[in-house]
Amino acid sequence: MSDTVISVENLSKKYLLTHLADKREQLFSSLLTNKLKNVGSRVAGAFKRGPAQGQTVEDFWALKDVSFEIKQGDRVGIIGRNGAGKSTLLKILSRITEPTKGRITIDGRVASLLEVGTGFHSELSGRENIYLNGAILGMSREEIKRKFDEIVAFAEVEQFLDTPVKRYSSGMYVRLAFAVAAHLEPEILIVDEVLAVGDAQFQKKCLGKMEDVSTKEGRTILFVSHNMEAIKRLCDRAFLLQSGRLIYEGSPSQGIDSYFADGSGEDCADLDQIIKKLPSDPAFSFMKVSLSQNKHSVGKFVENGLPLEIEVTYQVFEPTVGLRVFLDFYDDQGTLLFRSFHDEDNTGMPTMQPGKYTSVVVIPEDTLAPIRYELRLNATIYNVRTFYSEGIPIYLNVERSGKANRAYPSEPIRGKLAPFLPWQTIQV
């Protein structure tokens, strides 16, 4: 308890949204007359509280009843959809805006990086901006002078120190901005999605620096990002925010799963519901989809050490040439890994006669990686049309149980697929 550095109790933040009651201001002339008519009531309205004439006010809770505790040295990742309240939470912790309700206690100096290059002035040179930005972030002149060379080396802009930053490329700008912020020495560092800018090399550098800051120096980090890889790499705890509420607090990998899993159907029972809701087509219709491993139907998790059977039953209503059923495999970032058709063995294009059919595909054991996949099952008539715009979504949460790294259980399985490839080693 004594090493709790941030304690948040029932934090809530409310914004007021005004809405125009009458939205009929289409004509410019009527717009003008309306505005003139309103001037009188607006001036009067400025002196009293409450909405002006013709407006309604709505309460918008950006954060509602958020409570948590963060201890010294924690590396917390905060994830959530856009608009979930992550940036608002950081702004309140950084004292930029006030909470509406609730209480926060912070022990230790906080430095916030909510945007790279805050306060940079385009007319000033790189050197001048280092001093300016450092001062804005809370460093003393002495400190900046002391770390000046380190900052310049990190940013790799020695050559351009005396040119105005308006002449910098966007990469140089962002490197310089981050370099200054990276050399702050707060006890608590709050970082908001700043890695969204910059190229891959820069992002790696920044993550590396943040890792150093927390592991080597024992500082506490709060990190907001949409980059799940970065969160997994850097953080040991994750908070998931949704519509202003903290809905999950725990390990990053589970937090990330929960983030992807909002509201969409996961169990096989739900698949029947999804199939029922598919739009009808005169030529084709899916009837049933089921997944099983070792003859048992699959629950929440799938093991990568067992083969996965997917059985699809469908009906064809008219004779069709080139009917192909296929399965798309997407990784947890939405990248299409591969597409598999049911008729890869065929050499020609047969005609499928009307009737009911069942196709079974087996994904071999030791192929999948222990991540979350999204499969999409769909069907198409070659060169004519694809039946469903998005297909039937099937979510797989794969657990590790296969051959990969089995002698080294703490070695993570990297990559989006983990096919078992035969290696042969002989001593020469």
Next chain:
Amino acid sequence: MDTTTPSHRLVIEAGRAERNYWRDLWRYRELLYFLSWRDILVRYKQTVIGVAWSVIRPVLTMIVFTVIFGKLAKFPSGDAPYPILVYAGMLPWQFFANALSESSNSLISNSNMISKVYFPRLIVPCSAVIVSLVDFLISFVVLAVLMLWYQYIPSWQIIFVPLFLLLALLASLGFSLWLSALNVKYRDFRYIVPFIVQFGLYVSPVGFASSVVPEKWRLLYSLNPMVGVIDGFRWAILGGDAIIYWPGFLLSTGLTLLILYGGVKYFRKTERIFADII
């Protein structure tokens, strides 16, 4: 490791007054310097004449005033050379007018920083006032040169200049805090400020000496805080050639302090929502 009282304990709560505000202001004092430094530096970037503009501007204004008020309007000036009379009044007025113009928009032009970084927001209008102070100091040097030119020896009262400068500073600060805070919520003030400055120029003793104001209007006229400041400046620089109407002076000064106090209170109150409405 001492775990009894942590060095930086901070409690954030709705409506809670920031107890450490003044301590924070002291901690961030270097930021005040940097913001002023930035504004001055940026002014003259990519100009040819550069810093010389700081001198040329007051000199030109002084020439224009001398021509208009001295030669054309023929206001009486007493024994002192007319340019020095005008300049001594113009100096604090320019400081005040610049401070107001710069600071009223200062929060909005720094909105980027205000919505992304924490620092005591009071620093922003203060830095605008400091920039005007630097201009004042340069213009003061020009005044010294002017006095040399006219071989005008100032009286012993000149040692009071820093005191009146302080008064001018307090007046500028007071108005700046009010205007900058009001401007965040009611952008109308952007258009009101130039009007205030223009109007103020005519009711302040810049182009004329306070002695021309009729007795019955004296007290009302002294409600303008700058009357006390400018009269004080004239008295300090010109000595016996200018006299201070003490009741008016005290009224002006009292009003200045009241405005400053009110300004700080209002600014602190609205500061909390700056980031939300800026």
